[in-house]
Amino acid sequence: xxxxxxxxxxxxGKTPKVRSTRxxxxxxxxxxMFDRLKLxxxxxxxxxxxxxxxxxxxxxxxxxxxxxxxxxxxxxGDANAGDVRFRTSARYGFSIIIQNNDPDQxxxxxxxxxxxxxxxxxxxxxxxxxxxxxxxxxxxxxxHVYGHVGQDNQTPIAELRFELTCDLGVIExxxxxxxxxxxxxxxxxxxxxxxxxxxQQVIAEYDLEQNNE
Amino acid sequence: MAIxxxxxxxxxxFNTFARPVVFTPAASQPGQPAYTKRGIYSTQPLDxxxxxxxxxxxxxxxxxxxxxxxxxxxxxxxxxxIPAYLTLPSLGDFEIIDGKTNGGGQTSFNLRQIVSTKPLDxx
Numbered sequence: 001x002x003x004x005x006x007x008x009x010x011x012x013g014k015t016p017k018v019r020s021t022r023x024x025x026x027x028x029x030x031x032x033m034f035d036r037l038k039l040x041x042x043x044x045x046x047x048x049x050x051x052x053x054x055x056x057x058x059x060x061x062x063x064x065x066x067x068x069x070x071x072x073x074x075x076x077g078d079a080n081a082g083d084v085r086f087r088t089s090a091r092y093g094f095s096i097i098i099q100n101n102d103p104d105q106x107x108x109x110x111x112x113x114x115x116x117x118x119x120x121x122x123x124x125x126x127x128x129x130x131x132x133x134x135x136x137x138x139x140x141x142x143x144h145v146y147g148h149v150g151q152d153n154q155t156p157i158a159e160l161r162f163e164l165t166c167d168l169g170v171i172e173x174x175x176x177x178x179x180x181x182x183x184x185x186x187x188x189x190x191x192x193x194x195x196x197x198x199x200q201q202v203i204a205e206y207d208l209e210q211n212n213e
Numbered sequence: 214m215a216i217x218x219x220x221x222x223x224x225x226x227f228n229t230f231a232r233p234v235v236f237t238p239a240a241s242q243p244g245q246p247a248y249t250k251r252g253i254y255s256t257q258p259l260d261x262x263x264x265x266x267x268x269x270x271x272x273x274x275x276x277x278x279x280x281x282x283x284x285x286x287x288x289x290x291x292x293x294x295i296p297a298y299l300t301l302p303s304l305g306d307f308e309i310i311d312g313k314t315n316g317g318g319q320t321s322f323n324l325r326q327i328v329s330t331k332p333l334d335x336x
Contacts, residue, residue, distance in 0.1 A: 045332045045333075046332070052264075052267040055268045056270065062331045062332045065267060067264065067265055067267070093264045093265045094264070095264035098332060100331075101325070101328065101330070102330075108334075109332070147261055148259060152273055152310065153261055153271040154256065154259075154325060154326050155271050155272070155326060155328065156325050156326070156328060157271070161263075161264045163264075
């Protein structure tokens with residue numbers, strides 16, 4: 001299984017390496033989809049964002065947002081036995097906003113946007129690469145939305161909303177076991193019932209790396 | 214005593230606040246030429262919820278007219294242009310997307326701006 005973690009932090013020589021999170025698996029997948037969409041010809045003129053908290057301005061249109069929405073973590077086998085591990089799914093939201101005064105043409109443009117977006121499913125490097133793997137695309141929800149609920153907004157926008165659920169398989173969180181055995185020092189005292197000073201003894205010391213992986 | 218809102222309230226107010234508007238009656242009088250009347254333009258901020266409550270920042274734009282100044286009240290689908298007037302700049306071209314009367318002689322039109330298509334359909 002691909003580990004989304006980087007184990008390169010060490011406070012000083014004898015301290016075990018600290019397991020540090022680089023980016024979580026779900027975010028790696030989000031960024032993988034985001035990077036691929038940006039390269040698609042359909043989206044050449046688009047402005048992109050992964051941040052839902054940045055207000056989209058009219059000058060941002062055409063706009064493509066790729067958002068991490070939720071991560072679902074269900075037990076894998078007996079939840080109370082073994083290492084912590086979750087069968088993990090993540091949900092991502094795509095928001096493609098265009099403007100067109102012709103409502104019919106706007107809908108067809110959204111349809112083309114979805115066809116372009118669905119190119120993600122034809123790209124095996126998305127679901128099987130060195131950074132992350134997607135076990136399955138397990139669900140999707142597509143909507144066309146035309147502005148404000150009263151549809152009385154000034155700008156003739158149309159939005160393709162697509163929510164995609166990805167099965168990310170089982171992600172394990174193995175326990176970190178600190179190893180305090182730093183040095184082994186041993187000496188012989190032979191013979192047991194004789195005079196050890198008459199025998200050359202062996203003294204050895206082993207300085208151990210801690211939790212070296 | 215009843216009040217004629219149109220004559221006693223709106224027309225005096227429009228004499229102060231209205232500006233010329235060129236109407237193209239594409240829906241209300243198809244084939245008829247454009248004509249100039251007047252209206253009061255106003256616009257306010259409007260946040261539109263997009264995917265997962267992200268926000269698209271827009272405006273809600275309204276043009277008020279006095280009904281008795283029109284032989285035929287404009288309808289949804291009519292187009293209008295608000296040209297420059299005195300020191301006021303041109304506001305551009307719009308489409309009427311909704312119209313509501315207040316019952317006292319004034320109709321408010323919700324306007325949609327005529328904008329360039331983005332992205333261009335060349336894919």
